[in-house]
Amino acid sequence: MTMIMDLKDKIVMDIFRGIPYAQPPIGEFRFQKPVPLNSWKGIREASEYGNVCMQDRIYTKEVWGDEDCLYLNIWIPNGVEGKLAVMIWFHGGAFALGASQGIDIMNSTLYDGYEIAHHGNVIVVTINYRLASLGFLSTGDENGRGNYGLWDQHMAIKWVKKNIANFGGNPGLITLFGESAGGASTSMHALSPVNKGLFRRVISESGDAQTMWAVNRRPLGAARRVAQAVGCPLEDKAAMMFCLRRVPAKDIVLAVRVTESLSNKEILFFLPFVPTIDGEFLPHEPVKLFENSKEIDYLLGCNSGDAHLFVSIWFPGVNIPFGISEHTVLICTAGSLGQAAVESVIFEYTDWKNPTEFSRRFGLVRMYTDMQIIITQPFFSTRHSSSTYAYLFAYPSRMPNLILPEWIGAIHAGELQFLFGKPFSNPKIYNQQERELSRAMINYWTNFIPNAHHFFQLAGIPGLLTFNFKLNFKEVTQRTAFHKDGVGEGVRSQAKSGMSKRSGHRRD
Structure with missing residues (x-):
């Protein structure tokens, strides 16, 4: 445990880092739901962050992290009366990158919960969860249902619900919040029937369950790509999973590098290892699960230039002769629009009076932000039973x-x-x-x-x-x-x- 003190030597914050919330998902526990942790004897050191979950490094063919990575961190402000509300943070990173502490930024970690806990008088919890193939590889049936990373998050929520009173928290006042893949995760937890009664409110930033990249509806193909790369059976799915549990974790992660997918515009908006419809955590399409979230209050939103990072990667030159092309629209919508809608989108996002490269790039940023993030928000507000903001x-x-x-x-x-x-x-x-x-x-x-x-x-x-x-x-x-x-210019005008x-x- 770490204690932060003010100038008068008064303790203002207790910090617990690297607390395990499940057994290490290794060996036979790989590609399985997390297993509850047995209590430990004696005093456990909790001053350092736990292992980062294994992931590949961007631009290099290396991995970092460890399979033994299911740890959480807690920030507890002192001097506040009563049991404190609790916020559980799920990090983003395309379900493939990231960690509970976030990247190092300006001599601290991005997801350091101190300032939120201090200024908001709440307990902040951040967690690791399994990523990429180790967290979401699925055969689409009982042999490998996938969603292991979501089940990790679920286990962490249950751990907090059970234990947070011992840290001064109110187990009846838990809120989930997350960004990008973390935002999609919080949204899926709100929709999942397995979470009933575990939390009361959800905040999703720049991602939700309806975002186009958030669900893989044909996961077997990616699983077979991994199996083929490491020499495991392809047709017998039970044998495939048996084999994959015995392959070095590093080889599995490098077999299909998600970071390469992020820079490949030919497979725009398709990530190989993300949540899937598994029949249990997500028993149906998200659109059919709103009944499960009727008691949960919801805050969701996005950033005005959310798409700029992706547009700069996928369309570096924006070499479009005039306006937004039909091909670009179809790529950005994964072919989900009819011809009339495509023509309407082209008209809406093209600056006909000033067709410069700047205006084309600006149009692409607006189009992607609206289509991939903003457009899902009215869907939630019109179907969600509780307060939605x-x-x-x-x-x-x-x-x-x-x-x-x-x-x-x-x-x-x-x-x-x-x-x-x-x-x-x-x-x-x-x-x-x-x-x-x-x-x-x-x-x-x-x-x-x-x-x-x-x-x-x-x-x-x-x-x-x-x-x-x-x-x-x-x-x-x-x-x-x-x-x-809530969509397009309705939000864009603000x-x-x-x-x-x-x-x-x-x-x-």
Whole structure:
């Protein structure tokens, strides 16, 4: 355990790192649901993060991490009366990359829960879960159902529910939050029947269960690619899984490198190892599971430039003769639109008066962000039974050693530095306006937990706060705004807003 003290030697935060929440998923436990952990004897050291789950490194044919990786971390503020609300964080990374502590950023880890716990008076928990082939390889039947990473998350939630009272937490006031693949994960937990009664609220950032890349409906092909690469049987699926449990984990991870998929525009929006319809955790398509989430309050949203990272990888030159091409639209929608819709999309996202490379790239960013992330949000708000809210984060991205054009807005994951309070832990790098933004985000997220109906009125926030930021980073204004539209220009027209409420069902 680590204790953080103030200048008067008063303990302000207890931190427990590297707590195991399940048995190591190795040997016969590989490609299985996690197995509950037996209690240990004596005192366990909890000052260092646990192993990162095994994954391949971007741009190199190497792996890092370990199969023994099912660990979680807890931040507990001191001096707060009563049992504290609990927030469990699921990291993003295309279900293939990442860790509970996140990347190193400005002399700290990105997902350090200290600032959220300190400013929000909540307990923060971050977890590891199995990734890529080790976490999501599936034969599509009882031999290898997949979703092991989701079951890891489920086990961690159950562990927190059972044990968090011993850390000063309220087991009846648990909220899940996550970004990108982590956001899709929180959404799937809300829809899954196995989670009934484990948590009350969910926050999904830049990803949900309806996002196009979040579910693999034909997982056997990817499993066979791995099996073929390591010399395991291809047709007998029971024999395939028996063999794969005996192959070195490193060979399995490198057999099909997900990081290569992320840079291959020919398989846009298809990731080989993501959640699948397994008949248990996800018994049906997500669209058919909303009955399971009717008691759960939901906050979801995205960033104004979420797509820029992907567009810059997949379309580096944007060599389109004039406007957005039909081929590009079909790639970006995985062929899911009819011809009339394709023509409409081309018209909507092409700047006919100014067909420059800049306008084409800007159109692609808007199109991908709208189609892959924003478009799913009204779906949730119209089908979800409890209170549903949405936000749009639009503060222009700024990171050390990363200079981006101002028109891009907030890139994918750009909000995380503010949510995790980096302007407070690194005050010399950020300005006062950015600390105000960070404080507001933490207030929104943490006040959503005790009262989803009125969270925007709590903690001294005047009404439903939105931020207007001029692109020169110099001016911050606050105003109240309620928006009903959720797709395309409905949200896009509020591109300077940091937060908006969207219409949805609400229980009074």
